[in-house]
Amino acid sequence: MTADFAIVNARIRTMNPAHPIAHAIAWEGKTIVALDHDVQAACDSTTQVLDAHGAVVTPGLTDGHQHLLQGAVFAQGLDLDRVGDLATLRERIARERERIGPDAWLLGFALEYAAFEGVTYHHSLIDEVAGPGPMFLYALDVHTGFVNDVALRISGVDAPRQLEDASIIVCDSEDRPTGELLEMAAMRTVLDFVPEPTREDRLTWYAKTIADQNAVGITEIHMMDGDMSTIDSLRELEVREQLGLRVLQHHFIYPYTPDEEVQEMLQTSSISGDGWQADGVKFMLDGVIDTGTAWLEYPDSHGEGLEPMWPDLSLYHSRAREFQAKGFRIATHAIGDRAVREVLDLYETLPKTAARHRIEHIETSPDSTVARFAPLGVTASMQPIHTRWVAHDMTDPWSQRLDATRCGHAWRSGDLFASGALVVLGSDWPVAPYDPRMGFFAAQERRAHDVTDPRPVGVTRALTGLQTLEGYTVNAAIAVGAQNERGMLKVGYVADLVMWQDDPSVVAPADVVELPVLLTVARGKIVHRA
Numbered sequence: 001m002t003a004d005f006a007i008v009n010a011r012i013r014t015m016n017p018a019h020p021i022a023h024a025i026a027w028e029g030k031t032i033v034a035l036d037h038d039v040q041a042a043c044d045s046t047t048q049v050l051d052a053h054g055a056v057v058t059p060g061l062t063d064g065h066q067h068l069l070q071g072a073v074f075a076q077g078l079d080l081d082r083v084g085d086l087a088t089l090r091e092r093i094a095r096e097r098e099r100i101g102p103d104a105w106l107l108g109f110a111l112e113y114a115a116f117e118g119v120t121y122h123h124s125l126i127d128e129v130a131g132p133g134p135m136f137l138y139a140l141d142v143h144t145g146f147v148n149d150v151a152l153r154i155s156g157v158d159a160p161r162q163l164e165d166a167s168i169i170v171c172d173s174e175d176r177p178t179g180e181l182l183e184m185a186a187m188r189t190v191l192d193f194v195p196e197p198t199r200e201d202r203l204t205w206y207a208k209t210i211a212d213q214n215a216v217g218i219t220e221i222h223m224m225d226g227d228m229s230t231i232d233s234l235r236e237l238e239v240r241e242q243l244g245l246r247v248l249q250h251h252f253i254y255p256y257t258p259d260e261e262v263q264e265m266l267q268t269s270s271i272s273g274d275g276w277q278a279d280g281v282k283f284m285l286d287g288v289i290d291t292g293t294a295w296l297e298y299p300d301s302h303g304e305g306l307e308p309m310w311p312d313l314s315l316y317h318s319r320a321r322e323f324q325a326k327g328f329r330i331a332t333h334a335i336g337d338r339a340v341r342e343v344l345d346l347y348e349t350l351p352k353t354a355a356r357h358r359i360e361h362i363e364t365s366p367d368s369t370v371a372r373f374a375p376l377g378v379t380a381s382m383q384p385i386h387t388r389w390v391a392h393d394m395t396d397p398w399s400q401r402l403d404a405t406r407c408g409h410a411w412r413s414g415d416l417f418a419s420g421a422l423v424v425l426g427s428d429w430p431v432a433p434y435d436p437r438m439g440f441f442a443a444q445e446r447r448a449h450d451v452t453d454p455r456p457v458g459v460t461r462a463l464t465g466l467q468t469l470e471g472y473t474v475n476a477a478i479a480v481g482a483q484n485e486r487g488m489l490k491v492g493y494v495a496d497l498v499m500w501q502d503d504p505s506v507v508a509p510a511d512v513v514e515l516p517v518l519l520t521v522a523r524g525k526i527v528h529r530a
């Protein structure tokens with residue numbers, strides 16, 4: 001046994017409670033073979049030895065909720081992150097039209113609801129600057145699409161339509177579509193007319209995104225969407241040696257996903273590559289609070305929020321049972337308090353298997369719901385960075401939909417952690433930036449690093465720095481049943497690790513966002529070096 005690589009003179013936070021701090025680590029192939037005083041014996045003249053000069057090493061970070069491949073495609077369009085007013089939005093759209101030419105589809109993403117400054121969307125707000133070609137903008141949460149008149153015309157969307165689930169084509173008082181499309185089935189009425197990029201283009205974008213994410217310390221992703229074609233992409237990236245991080249795919253099942261397709265997906269829990277597996281499934285039980293599509297215990301300030309995304313709840317239940325019987329890990333998007341409760345009710349009735357089920361987002365929940373996660377063994381998959389669109393003073397579109405009690409119960413990652421629940425952290429990119437350092441800040445400060453109001457969102461516990469690191473490492477491994485392979489730096493475990501200028505779990509939150517990421521190793525291979 002000879003190590004290929006070793007890091008010495010480091011401060012290694014192993015996340016292994018039996019041996020929390022080490023100073024040297026060595027690995028052979030993709031496996032850690034030695035720590036501390038055993039490292040020297042594991043090395044010979046062929047081993048590459050890196051002197052860390054006191055830098056900090058942690059396990060590689062897992063983004064516990066992300067849309068890696070979709071994000072890579074979105075990133076080719078207009079990034080509207082942090083555009084907060086209509087004038088800037090118009091200017092950015094006009095500039096993008098100039099860049100892409102008069103006829104191309106103008107595609108944008110990460111649009112904040114606040115950019116409309118409280119005005120109800122109508123395509124006439126945008127038509128002129130969007131120019132002669134079609135336009136489709138995704139809201140930041142990918143739950144709403146905003147289109148121009150040309151896009152509506154090309155798609156033949158000119159009247160209200162009954163859709164397969166609770167999605168809505170918003171229309172004015174004369175039944176003419178306004179260009180606002182609530183939820184995926186509504187967005188698809190227009191998206192179906194957007195030309196598909198070629199496979200080669202997509203694969204190039206995916207590889208670039210993966211490398212960019214390695215550069216901020218990410219070595220694993222719980223990918224919350226996908227289907228059979230996604231598996232094809234992951235396979236191809238692996239063949240090309242461009243899959244520099246592990247992907248755990250969760251098939252996305254809609255109420256209208258054809259049975260034939262579901263049957264095919266049900267067979268994938270036993271197939272995998274070296275860097276990917278497809279043994280998860282994702283359902284979306286509700287939408288989002290900002291547009292009234294979240295499922296709430298009692299109505300929001302617009303009298304909305306009383307419908308689940310699945311019109312026939314028993315279909316969601318039976319689909320979940322089919323997948324759990326095949327050993328799948330079930331993830332359900334549940335944002336409103338009612339949705340979260342309903343998912344827990346379902347999970348409680350499922351037979352116990354090795355797979356740990358999970359709830360994604362959990363944006364507002366009362367104490368009685370928070371208390372159920374730990375005893376039921378349900379993973380709380382949280383994205384503290386989503387507090388970036390919410391203000392302490394409750395003047396933002398999210399808070400305006402809710403009352404003070406439900407705003408107070410926002411993103412209770414600290415409370416869930418304290419209750420003994422398994423909390424896994426992520427970004428939901430391209431919904432929010434994937435950089436985990438922004439996540440470290442938001443988890444501890446309960447707000448974004450780039451807002452002026454320093455007061456936290458909600459009135460609940462923040463996570464500590466160490467809890468945050470657990471949420472990105474050990475907890476993420478436990479959530480997918482990989483606690484004996486990953487999430488810690490321990491002999492026999494996979495060499496997924498990151499070297500930082502300083503310890504991200506200890507530095508002041510104000511400093512973590514700019515903390516240099518010196519080296520990222522995924523499955524024993526160096527995938528980033530500053």
Ligand SMILES: [Zn+2]
Pocket residue numbers: 065066067224428
């Ligand atoms: Zn998501």
